[in-house]
Structures are given as C-alpha cells and as structure tokens.
Amino acid sequence: MKNQNTQNNNFYDEYLSDKNKPRRLFSSAFNYFFKHSPSKKKLLAKVRDSFIKTMGVTFRVYDNNELIDREWPLDLIPRILKEKEWIEVKIGLEQRIKAINLFIHDVYHKQKFLNQNPILKSLILESPNYLKECSGVVPKNKIWANISGTDLIKDHRGKFYVLEDNLRVPSGVAYMLENRNVMKKVVTDLFNKYKVLPIDDYTSQLYTCLSNASYKNDYKKNIVILSPGVFNSAYFEHAYLAQQMGIELVESADLFLSKDNFVYMKTINGKKKVDVIYRRVNDNYLDPKVWVKDSILGVPGIVNSWKEKKVAIVNAPGSGVADDKAVYAFVPRMIEYYLGEKPKLKQVKTYLCAFEKDMKYVLENIHKLVLKPVNESGGYGILIGPQATKKELKEYKSKIISNPRNFVAQPLIKLSTTPTLINTSIQPRHIDLRPFILSGNKTFITNGGLTRVALKKGSTIVNSSQGGGSKDTWVVS
C-alpha cells in the first residue's frame, strides 16, 4: 500500500527515508499509526483529549481580547531520537551554556570579551537587556542563567543546529512532562515497543539546581516560585512546577522586605523568610524601585536584597543580556575564548545588521533570508523572506534601515519534518526542539525536551501562541 503525502523531498523527514519508507528505528511507531483505521485514530485522539482535559493541561491565550484557556495541543506521533545522537547534543549544550554563563559574568565585571569585540560591546551597552544595576554582583557559583532552554532544529540533512538560547524565563518544561504522562496512558502498547529514556526526574533536578543557587548553606531552604499571576500564559507551568517540587507558588503581593532587606512571605502563621526565588517575572518588572516603576508584578527593593546576597534570584537579573539574537552570533567565539574549545554544536549563520557589510548583504538578499528583531520572543516580528510579498519586504527593509541594530538575519533553514496526525491522515509537519538545561553544582540536561510542531501545512512557526502544537520526545536506546 502506498501512503499519501507523507514525504516531501525538500526536507529531512525524521521518520521516512528518501524512498518513502520508515527508517528502521521508526518503523514500529510509523506502522502503529499507519495501520490504524480512521475511527481508531479518532478514538485515540478522543482518549488523549479527555486526559488532557481532566489533567487540566492548558495554556492561556488572548483571543479577540478575551483571555481563554486552551487545552494543550499534543500530537500523538512521538518524535524519536537515538540516544547516541542525543549524547553528542548534550555535550554540545553543556559546553555552550558554560561559555554563555562565563560571558554574562564577564559582561557585569571586567568586560574582557567585549573589549576585544568593540561592535558587540557597543551593541550590548545600548541593549535593553543589559542592566547596569547588575554590575559587580556575584551569583552563587558565578552562574547567572541557572535554567535555560535552547531551541534546536534539524536541517535538510538531519543535523542539529542551535536556533536560539532562551536565558530569561524559558517555558515549556511542564508541557514536556505532561506530554509524557498523557502518551503513557494513550499509546501504552507503542511505548512498550521502545526503550524510552525517562524524563520525570526533571523537577527533583530543578529543586537541586535552585537549592544550589542559595547563599545559605544549611539544608532547610525556603524556595519559592514567583509568578506574574493567573493571567500569565505559562501559569499552568508555574503551578505545576511548584506542586511537583512541593514549594510555594507566590505572587508579588505575598512577598515583602523586612527593614534589614530580607525577603519574607506572608503565611497564616505569620512571616517566613525566603532564601531562593525562582522568578517567572521578566527582569524589567522585578523591582519597581529599580526598573519599570509601576510594576505590580515585582517586589520593591528585591534587587537590593539580591545584591546584598540576602536572597538568591534565579535566573539572575541581567542574564537576559545573552538572550539576544545579536549575542547569539558571537557564541562560537565565546566558546573558543572562555573554554579554549571548538564549538561542538553547529549554529545558524547570522548576519548582524549593525555591521555595515552584513546589512548590505541582508538588504540585497532579503528575499532569501529570515529576519528577526533582536528583542522579541514567541515568534513575533519575524519575516520569512521567501514567503513574504514584495510589499512586506519593502516595509521590512525600511524598518531595518531606520534601526539596523534591532535586526538580525539568517538563511532559511529547511526545518525537518515528522509525520503528524492531522485529523485522521498522517502528514509531514515541521518541528523544532527545546531541551532544558539546569546549571548548578552540576549540569543537567533533559532527555530530549519539548518538541514543538507547526500544525499548519508548510508553516515553520511552532509557537503555541501562534497555532503550534507539540509532541512527546522519545530518546531511545
């Protein structure tokens, strides 16, 4: 039997070879879905939906100005990676995050690397992510970005590339964990056919990582998660992580500072001192005394307590300075500079419009490139040259010319695809991968991560806020 529409020669399909046959490792999984009748596929989807509903796995989006809870979109066909391949990636990620942490520390201290790269220095010093108030601070173990999520993609040959580093408040890990829980229940028989490496120790690793960040040395540490509140799109995740770690989920109103600058939370037993804050609030909103003045998401004075080492904040304020698409371009050089090593993971060639030469190239080749504003996340403000209209290209060009520093460009990578269930047919869809990296006394990297999938045909925008879905990622031995 020939199957329909599952193969597209321009892209690397992770399941199917050029001959449109599933690769050896993938045949069980592929045939499992392929052999099911449409009604069985519908049934599986229904079972999945009811699990997701009862487990309350949702994310929040604004739809016509109204805040609604959407059930988390999970595709049942797993994304499969070989353990051998994954071990290589992990080594590369560990190297990369080490260099980035050394870079952030350098930026807020001697600026040695910046002094060698004057253009980068000028970009950094005027970047909104560079917070001069953080200069001179020494977080525990000199680690600034304790928790990061690095987006990876595969190109048309099936090689992993780093697409971006998320060092501020990367989200998605709760969905990664819940995807696995749902899959175990819905496709149990398929699960049994593979040796899937477990992922569920993430929250205990996270606890250890947060605990390592504390300035306090005894075992009784009070660690809390600071959330912007129930209206935040990732609130489900904040609550989920707090519950799994058995720690308090707080909002700014639950916290206050004592006269001697320690942070306390208000409880039914009175006040209780806080040692570590895993904050899911962006830097700018963290302390109305220091940054955004009318922020109700932050705690006045908290940055001072942090500077005085009276409370640890994770990730450290200011670590977003490396979460910048311009800085990304320099990561390979950082790895060589700080570690004296060659980068082990590839990354996408990046043109910085701040360089005159690069800008000229970008303007001439805009129709071939992907354009990105440096300080946006969630897929906003991106222009995909080959898919844009002439008018869009023209408008984007003038945006670049009026503020070159704000834009970077990359060649369009042909993102890999995997078979995905679209209603009852199996179709190729583009995917990426976000593993999560914890840096504490040791480095911990998830087995796999959150695979995001662009559900619209041909689309490469995988963000859940823009109609993306997800897959469970199986690293198999």
Place this chain on the structure above:
Amino acid sequence: MLSSIAEKIYWLSRYIERIENTSRLINVNSDLLLDIPHDESNDLKHLIKITGHIKDFKNENTKENVFSFLIEDENNPSSIKYSIEMAKMNSRYLLTMLPKSAWEQFNNLYTDFNNNDKKNSEDLYQIIRNSQRFFAIISDGMQRNDVFNFIKLGRFIERADMLSRIIEDQILRKETHVNKYYQNLQWSSVLKSINGYESFKTLNKQNLNQEIVLNFMIMENLFPRSIKYCVDKLGEVQKYLPKSVEIKKLTKILLDGFSKSNIFKNDNKILKQIDNFQLGLITLDKEISQRFFSY
C-alpha cells in the same frame, strides 16, 4: 501556608458547598410544585430570597425565569453559574494545593456544568453529585493539613449559613402562603432540601411539626446538616489552626440563643435568634479574614 492561598481555599470551599446547596434547594422545590396546587401565592420567588439577591431579580415571576436566574444568570451573585465561575477563579491558584484527583474532579464539575443545558433536574443532580464527589475526595484521601482545615472551615460556615436561611424563609412563608394542609408537605420538603428527610424519620416517627423539625435542623448532634453539627465541626477544626483565640470565642457563642426553652414554637423568638446567628457568622467570617487572610 500563604495567606493569599488560605483565602482562596476558604472561598473555593464555600462556593462549592453553595453550588451543591442551591442545586438541591431548586430540585426539591421543583418537586414540591408538582404536589401543591399551583397559584400565584405559591411561587418560587422565595428561593431567590433565600439566596439573598431578590432586588436584582427584575424579570416576570415565572418558574422558568426564577430557575434561570438562580442557575445560569451570570450577573446574579447568588446564581450557581456565578458561584461556579468564582470557584473556578479561585481554583486557578490552587493547582499546587489540592490533591490532583480533587483538582480533576473540580474540572469535571466545571465542564459538566458548562456542557449540560442546566434546565432539568438531572442536570442539577449532576452538579450535586459532582460537588459531593469533590468533597468525598477531600475527606477520604487528603492529608490533614492547613489546606484541609481551611476547606472544612469554609464548607461548614457556608452550610450553617444556608441552613439558617432556609429556616428563616420557611417560617416567614408559612402563614402567608399555603393552607395548613400543605404545611406538612412543606416541612418535609425543607428536610429534603437539606438531604435530611430519612435521617429525620429514623429519629422522629410522628407527624411533622415545626418544633421537632427545627429541633432536628438546628440542634441534632448526629446529622451533618444541622446547625449544631456545623458549629461543632468549626470548633473542631480550630484546634489545628494557628493561634485563633478570638475565632474560638466567636464560634463558641454562636449557638447560645438556641437553647432557650420553647424557642422553636415561637416564630418571633426563633426569627430573632436566627438573625443573631447570622450576625454571628458574619462576625466570625470577618475575624477569620482578618486573622488569616489580610495582607
């Protein structure tokens, strides 16, 4: 536990208890209509009085309108819909606090309510069953921690409040509305509306009358929907809460007036005492809020 969380748990519990009580109240009175010859004076508007927002009810006084106002009117702060939305609002913060199965059960309650058409008594039974299941999970499988204590606190204050409202309503209505022949029927429906008819019968075989019904509803030690039982539970839970001398004191005095002799026969006396009781609950609720939730 965080003060802000304690407050949300307390209110979640109150709202779910309220949802259950209101559903049962509507169902029982809906049944009663079938038994009592229907006329203007025998309308259902009093149900709105019990739940407290009669001023907001501006539609024509029909059965459909009353039920719709009580069940699904989002703007009526005493409707089931409103309580469910408020419970949902509070529950959003409590993902980390409730046992997972209780959280899932609350999600069921919420989705079932929004999916059913809310009009027939089976739909209301579904709400009752879902609320009962929620509390069953809590009572049966939950760690006896502060979360549990605040659930209990909210639940029994809410229940005691509703009981006092039902009693008050029945006494106010009894002369003005139906003739004596139907009074028995009304007392039995009052008992059904608190799920207490069978319990009552095992204790009192004789005909129903106000004195014995009120004695049962207010003072019965062994029935979980008597005022005394609720107040006892409130006293019990306070043993486990942090420093709450004033709250203990306020709880202790709640029942004082009910022990006077002959009070259940005398409408004026009992109404006055019910009034005192409700004021007592309000004072208690305020004290709880000040002591534990203020921030």
